[in-house]
Amino acid sequence: xxxxxxxxxxxxxxxxxxxxxxxxxxxxxxxxxxxxxxxxxxxxxxxxxxxxxxxxxxxxxxxxxxxxxxxxxxxxxxxxxxxxxxxxxxxxxxxxxxxxxxxxxxxxxxxxxxxxxxxxxxxxxxxxxxxxxxxxxxxxxxxxxxxxxxxxxxxxxxxxxxxxxxxxxxxxxxxxxxxxxxxxxxxxxxxxxxxxxxxxxxxxxxxxxxxxxxxxxxxxxxxxxxxxxxxxxxxxxxxxxxxxxxxxxxxxxxxxxxxxxxxxxxxxxxxxxxxxxxxxxxxxxxxxxxxxxxxxxxxxxxxxxxxxxxxxxxxxxxxxxxx
Amino acid sequence: xxxxxxxxxxxxxxxxxxxxxxxxxxxxxxxxxxxxxxxxxxxxxxxxxxxxxxxxxxxxxxxxxxxxxxxxxxxxxxxxxxxxxxxxxxxxxxxxxxxxxxxxxxxxxxxxxxxxxxxxxxxxxxxxxxxxxxxxxxxxxxxxxxxxxxxxxxxxxxxxxxxxxxxxxxxxxxxxxxxxxxxxxxxxxxxxxxxxxxxxxxxxxxxxxxxxxxxxxxxxxxxxxxxxxxxxxxxxxxxxxxxxxxxxxxxxxxxxxxxxxxxxxxxxxxxxxxxxxxxxxxxxxxxxxxxxxxxxxxxxxxxxxxxxxxxxxxxxxxxxxxxxxxxxxxxxxxxxxxxxxxxxxxxxxxxxxxxxxxxxxxxxxxxxxxxxxxxxxxxxxxxxxxxxxxxxxxxx
Numbered sequence: 001x002x003x004x005x006x007x008x009x010x011x012x013x014x015x016x017x018x019x020x021x022x023x024x025x026x027x028x029x030x031x032x033x034x035x036x037x038x039x040x041x042x043x044x045x046x047x048x049x050x051x052x053x054x055x056x057x058x059x060x061x062x063x064x065x066x067x068x069x070x071x072x073x074x075x076x077x078x079x080x081x082x083x084x085x086x087x088x089x090x091x092x093x094x095x096x097x098x099x100x101x102x103x104x105x106x107x108x109x110x111x112x113x114x115x116x117x118x119x120x121x122x123x124x125x126x127x128x129x130x131x132x133x134x135x136x137x138x139x140x141x142x143x144x145x146x147x148x149x150x151x152x153x154x155x156x157x158x159x160x161x162x163x164x165x166x167x168x169x170x171x172x173x174x175x176x177x178x179x180x181x182x183x184x185x186x187x188x189x190x191x192x193x194x195x196x197x198x199x200x201x202x203x204x205x206x207x208x209x210x211x212x213x214x215x216x217x218x219x220x221x222x223x224x225x226x227x228x229x230x231x232x233x234x235x236x237x238x239x240x241x242x243x244x245x246x247x248x249x250x251x252x253x254x255x256x257x258x259x260x261x262x263x264x265x266x267x268x269x270x271x272x273x274x275x276x277x278x279x280x281x282x283x284x285x286x287x288x289x290x291x292x293x294x295x296x297x298x299x300x301x302x303x304x305x306x307x308x309x310x311x312x313x314x315x316x317x318x319x320x321x322x323x
Numbered sequence: 324x325x326x327x328x329x330x331x332x333x334x335x336x337x338x339x340x341x342x343x344x345x346x347x348x349x350x351x352x353x354x355x356x357x358x359x360x361x362x363x364x365x366x367x368x369x370x371x372x373x374x375x376x377x378x379x380x381x382x383x384x385x386x387x388x389x390x391x392x393x394x395x396x397x398x399x400x401x402x403x404x405x406x407x408x409x410x411x412x413x414x415x416x417x418x419x420x421x422x423x424x425x426x427x428x429x430x431x432x433x434x435x436x437x438x439x440x441x442x443x444x445x446x447x448x449x450x451x452x453x454x455x456x457x458x459x460x461x462x463x464x465x466x467x468x469x470x471x472x473x474x475x476x477x478x479x480x481x482x483x484x485x486x487x488x489x490x491x492x493x494x495x496x497x498x499x500x501x502x503x504x505x506x507x508x509x510x511x512x513x514x515x516x517x518x519x520x521x522x523x524x525x526x527x528x529x530x531x532x533x534x535x536x537x538x539x540x541x542x543x544x545x546x547x548x549x550x551x552x553x554x555x556x557x558x559x560x561x562x563x564x565x566x567x568x569x570x571x572x573x574x575x576x577x578x579x580x581x582x583x584x585x586x587x588x589x590x591x592x593x594x595x596x597x598x599x600x601x602x603x604x605x606x607x608x609x610x611x612x613x614x615x616x617x618x619x620x621x622x623x624x625x626x627x628x629x630x631x632x633x634x635x636x637x638x639x640x641x642x643x644x645x646x647x648x649x650x651x652x653x654x655x656x657x658x659x660x661x662x663x664x665x666x667x668x669x670x671x672x673x674x675x676x677x678x679x680x681x682x683x684x685x686x687x688x689x690x691x692x693x694x695x696x697x698x699x700x701x702x703x704x705x706x707x708x709x710x711x712x713x714x715x716x717x718x719x
Contacts, residue, residue: 049460050503053452060453060514076512076700082504084512157455161526164400 011075011087013039022052027090030074036090037074041083051084054154058086061130061156069121071141071151091141091149093310095199099137099206104308108263111203112294113301114140117148118196123286125150126189129159133170135195137202146304162186168241171195173218174208178229179280181219182240190280193289197275204261204268220247226276227251234279267294352700354513355684356559361673362685363556366416369687379420386411386443387554389470393447396466402523403447403454405553410446410506412556417509417688431481435498436505440471444495445502453514460499464492509688512700524558525549527567531609535571535599543584545574547636548623557622565611568603569619575600576658580646583639617665624659628652 013026017038026039042055062073075087095114098104118140125132134155141151155170165185171177177194179187201209210225212218223229228248229237237243257269264272271294277283284292295301358366371379387408394404419425426433435441444467451457468475468491475492487494522530528549532542548570552558557566575596605611631637631652644651673679 049457050448050500051452051507053455053457056452056514057455059512063513064515078508078700084507161522 011037011039011077011085013041022055023086030087038088038090040086040088041079042086043083055084055086057156058153061125061153062088064128064130065124067121067124068147069117069149070124071149088151089143089149091143091151093142094138095140095142095148095203096137097310098142098308099202101310102206104310106203106206106308107299107302108265108268109299109302110307111200112299113304113307114148114203115196115200116290116295116301117304118150118199119286119289121148121150122189122192122196123290125156126192126286130156131159131189132156132192134172135192135199136172136175137199138172140199142307142309146307146309148304159188173215174198174211176218177280178222178278179240181215181222181242182237182244183242184240188280189285190283193275193283193285194280196289197272197283200272200275201261204264219244223247223249225252226278229278234282237279265294265297267292267297270294352508352511353684354511354700356513356515357561358559359668359670359673360556360560361670362679362682363416363559365673365676365679366685369685370415370418371420375420379415382439383411386439389440389467390443390447392470393444393463393466396470397458397463399447399451399456399458400454401525401550401553403450403456405523405525405558406450406454407443407447408554409558410450410510411443412559413509414442414446414506416559418505419687431487432494432497432501434482435494436502438498440467441495441498442502442506445499445506448499449503449506460496461492464495464499468492468495505688505690508690521563524553524563524566524570527563528570531564531567531571534608535603537571537574537599539586540582540584541574541579541596544577544579544582544636544639545570547582547639548573551634551636552623552626555622555626557619557626560622561615561619564609565615566619568605568609568611569616569623572600572603572616573620573623573658576661577654579640579654581641581644614666614668617662618667620662621659621665621667624655624662627655628659631655 010031011028012031013028015027016024017027018025023040023042026041028037028039029035030037040058042052059073059076062071063076066072071091072089073086074089075085077085077087079085098106118135122132122135130153132150132153132155134152135150139150139152141149143149157166166187168180168183168185168187171180171191175195175198177187177191180191198209210218210221212221227233227250228245230245230248231238233251238245254269257273258264261269261272271284271289271292274282274284274292275289367376390404390407390411393399394401394407420439421437423434423437444463448458448460448463451463465475473480473491475490475495477491478487478489480491480494481487521527525546528545529542532545537545549567552566552570561569578596603609605613605616627634627636637651640651642650644654647653647657673682679685
């Protein structure tokens, strides 16, 4: 083998930027290329059940995927202190930061661009039979050149076989699809599409669309906005484990949605409605979303390099197109 | 009174390695999920002493029975069992079997790493995590200990009658954590087992059989073969889809009529079976390179010719085949003779000991490597990138 000689240790850890339950994240550099990277140092054997499942999932699925809109796993290495290190592409910003930054103005073409990139990344996951299961603005990272990338594959998993149960306790509450809220043990990529639909709404509203206070409240908030699913619109929904139709809210009329999303065009509203269909089998899949007329309608999606970035004190929120 | 400074919630951490990187020796480990039979036996000569070969093989059989009982008891799917058996075999490719000499301080924790049952428990535990059906380690241990007739609360398990300060279960847990770390290194942190999201052989056999519209009986026969094959080193040699197709081709050629199945169905005419066989395009329909499928066919036939009496398939067949009036094994032998001219994998590049020794990947794995420097783990399909890095580091 060619590579087993000694080479230089190729990464430096420069600054600690975050700490999770099973990992510490540093910003660093790849030595030979001076490329900035994020290094996730995983505490091995620290817990009573050994290497954390999320770490396994992250390595397993990110090694499979390579796409412009999915975070790149550059390297996996074990350092002398016996820690496992995942070297990831360094992405300094995320969509949640931008949504909260009230000094940044979103044009409809910007929203279209982010949605398009999210769907492209997700389409790549789904065609490789991988469910993300934790899509939220916070996990949609932004590169310095404006590209959006799906990150945090700690909950991802391969599509199950039909005779295998999946856990319904996935996806951050506000972005959880109704079938998950009802405790479905079999679900599909439609749970990811729902989350993208809710993110789409949040991009337009600039506040979380369905902010449930707890799991019970989430059902209420979701159905107040989108109607309570019944057997009529979603056959067999009542056989799901936690199905509960104590309060039956009517389906929202188009006018109600139009009032809530006043800036949205008809096509934008149509797509959002198809992504947030209560019945998962009626929800669009990534292919149909990507082929939707919304993306062909003027204004076309902003090119990534022209998208707004987070304000850093200065007034210029947009990258200069041509300085 | 000035407000005292509020303490930071997270204590500041000294920056590791400083800002300037130290030059640490690095070893690159490309995951090789599949190896040739020659490579496997070469590695075994390094890790299994010649006088322990029989013990290893007998114990492997016993261990696999144990794993089967445990996974049945905690209801783990077959694919987890299959992966655990794969891990177990992989572990002993790189670590010495019954390595009693390598423990200068007589540490009972290190000594316990030689306990193949704990190695097997670790394999099952990691496999369950990898296949997304994790169980609590405590629960896995409890079942393992019950089957092994051990008391997890006992403190009298150390050699020389010394009483331990911690109960057996806690002691085992420490050993399992160490073993898991060792195991992760030999699988090169490759959780795809070289096959990505491809289902396991037992699932694939059924999926392919449906695609080929096989009858229930034929599918059941193929599935039984896949169950027998699951515990063999063939899973370290070929990707699962190639094995599954090989099993189906064997099944179609044997055309078993006397299998005991719960459900009987209309048996397909042998002409139809012949047509199905002729229509199989291994690359186009199943993405299987033909040589690999052939390799699988030969292995499966050889395995039954040598082991028939000990295998599960045997229990579902009458001892004498009515069609040929002889023991079942002769059907396999007949078929093998028909397949004598199949082109299988060339092992030329690994045909001599000298060639095998040149490959530094085929060595015992030293866990100390990571303490001395960094080890980078890469899956094979990223090789191209490392060629580029290599060129930067060593300009011509």
